[in-house]
Every structure is written in C-alpha cells, then in structure tokens.
Amino acid sequence: MVVRILLMTALLAAMVGMMTVAPAIAQTDVVVDASAAASDDVTIKYFDFFVVKGGYIAFGLIALSIVTIALAIDYGASIRRATIVSPESARAAKKLIEQKKYVDAIKYTSEDPSMMGCVLNAALLESRNGYSAMERAMEESLDDRSARLFRKIEYVSIIGNVSPMIGLLGTVMGMILLFAEIHAKDAFPGARDVADRISIALITTFWGLAVAIPALSIYAIFRNRIDVLTAECAIAAEQIIGVFKPSDTQSSTAPAASNQPTSTS
Numbered sequence: 001m002v003v004r005i006l007l008m009t010a011l012l013a014a015m016v017g018m019m020t021v022a023p024a025i026a027q028t029d030v031v032v033d034a035s036a037a038a039s040d041d042v043t044i045k046y047f048d049f050f051v052v053k054g055g056y057i058a059f060g061l062i063a064l065s066i067v068t069i070a071l072a073i074d075y076g077a078s079i080r081r082a083t084i085v086s087p088e089s090a091r092a093a094k095k096l097i098e099q100k101k102y103v104d105a106i107k108y109t110s111e112d113p114s115m116m117g118c119v120l121n122a123a124l125l126e127s128r129n130g131y132s133a134m135e136r137a138m139e140e141s142l143d144d145r146s147a148r149l150f151r152k153i154e155y156v157s158i159i160g161n162v163s164p165m166i167g168l169l170g171t172v173m174g175m176i177l178l179f180a181e182i183h184a185k186d187a188f189p190g191a192r193d194v195a196d197r198i199s200i201a202l203i204t205t206f207w208g209l210a211v212a213i214p215a216l217s218i219y220a221i222f223r224n225r226i227d228v229l230t231a232e233c234a235i236a237a238e239q240i241i242g243v244f245k246p247s248d249t250q251s252s253t254a255p256a257a258s259n260q261p262t263s264t265s
Contacts, residue, residue, distance in 0.1 A: 167208020
C-alpha cells in the first residue's frame with residue numbers, strides 16, 4: 001500500500017511538472033481579426049485552457065487518469081505468468097508428487113502464493129476422496145482465484161465507464177451557466193464569448209474521453225490476460241495431478257488413497 005501511494009504521488013508530481021513546463025516550451029498563437037483595421041493577438045496556453053479553465057471537474061478527471069496509470073502498473077506487476085502459472089511452482093510440485101512425497105507437496109503448495117500453488121493445494125487436499133474430488137476442488141479453486149482477479153481489475157472498468165459521464169456533467173453545467181448568463185443580461189453575448197464558454201464546457205468532455213479510452217483498453221487487455229493465464233494454469237495443473245487418475249487397465253499403479261494425506265501434520 002505504501003508503495004502504491006508513493007507511486008501515485010510521483011506520477012502526480014511528474015504530470016503536474018510536465019503541464020507546468022509545457023506552456024513555456026510550446027505555445028499556440030491564435031490571431032483573431034477584430035476588424036480590417038486592427039487585430040487582437042490571443043495566446044492560448046495549453047495548461048490554462050485545458051486544465052485551469054476546466055475547473056474542479058477537469059482536475060478530478062486528471063486525478064482519475066493518474067489512478068488509472070497507477071493501477072495499470074500494479075496490474076502489470078501482479079497479473080503475469082510468473083504469479084499465475086509459475087513454472088517453478090509447477091516443476092517443484094510435480095517433482096514432489098512423482099516422488100510420492102505428498103505431505104511435502106501439500107506443504108509446499110500451501111505456502112506458494114501463485115494461482116498454480118493454490119490450485120494444486122486444493123486438489124491435493126482432496127486426494128483421499130479420489131480423482132473426481134480432486135478435479136472438482138481444482139475447478140473451484142480456479143474459479144475463486146480468477147474471480148478475485150476479475151474483481152481486482154474492475155476498478156479501471158469503473159473509471160472507464162464513469163469518466164465520460166463526469167465529463168458530460170461538466171459540459172452540461174457549462175452550458176447551463178452560459179444560458180443563465182444570457183438570461184441574466186437579457187442579451188446574447190458576442191461570438192467570441194459564446195465560443196469561449198462552449199469550448200470551456202467541452203473541455204470536461206475531452207478529459208472524460210481521454211481518461212475513459214485508455215482505462216477501458218487497459219481493462220480489456222488484462223481481462224484477456226486473465227482468461228489466457230487461467231486456462232494455462234488449468235491445463236498445467238491437470239497434467240500434474242494426472243498421476244492420480246485411475247487407469248482402466250492398470251488402476252493399481254495410481255497412488256493409493258490411504259497413502260495420500262489430507263493435512264500437513
């Protein structure tokens with residue numbers, strides 16, 4: 001948790017620094033002709049126009065974008081092959097099972113934090129009840145662990161779905177304020193004022209889409225990764241516990257149930 005907070009703080013500082021320095025590096029000078037005789041130079045600074053004028057809604061959406069980046073980094077570190085289909089865990093557990101060291105295998109898999117270790121541990125604990133019970137335990141463990149991962153990535157899905165709504169809220173509020181100003185003055189403002197008000201109102205929609213598109217993309221990427229790695233884990237675990245599967249022609253070669261302890265004691 002401390003690492004995540006420090007990471008998000010660093011990302012926030014970096015983004016604010018880039019936005020502060022950007023106007024000094026690159027500016028867009030927009031020249032608006034007021035009349036044929038005179039011209040008015042208007043300089044638009046990206047930070048002031050896209051952030052400051054967007055108000056607290058724009059700042060809130062920028063904060064959500066930082067949270068999305070931090071979550072993506074966290075998912076990239078935790079949802080990967082080494083933490084789900086751990087080759088080391090699979091090899092170690094398979095070796096212990098082949099050597100018929102079932103107590104050691106149960107102890108090893110119970111201490112393994114990967115999905116592979118959890119699935120194998122659930123299956124080994126049901127070894128006394130037969131291969132069918134081991135398969136059911138393995139499937140239940142897979143469903144449980146994959147559901148946890150899916151719930152974990154739901155945060156970016158929520159951000160991706162809520163951000164456009166927040167941006168639209170800012171746009172609607174801006175339009176309401178514009179028409180309230182027209183009503184209060186009982187006069188329609190000039191074209192420049194109207195364009196300025198509408199553009200500011202649309203800034204929140206811009207930020208909403210700018211946050212939602214990457215967030216939903218990140219969610220889709222990790223959702224597919226979870227599906228693929230879960231399937232690989234199921235196949236690998238089934239191959240490892242295949243030694244417990246009774247054979248029609250040589251059932252006596254399968255490990256006896258009486259020799260398969262259900263606890264580490």
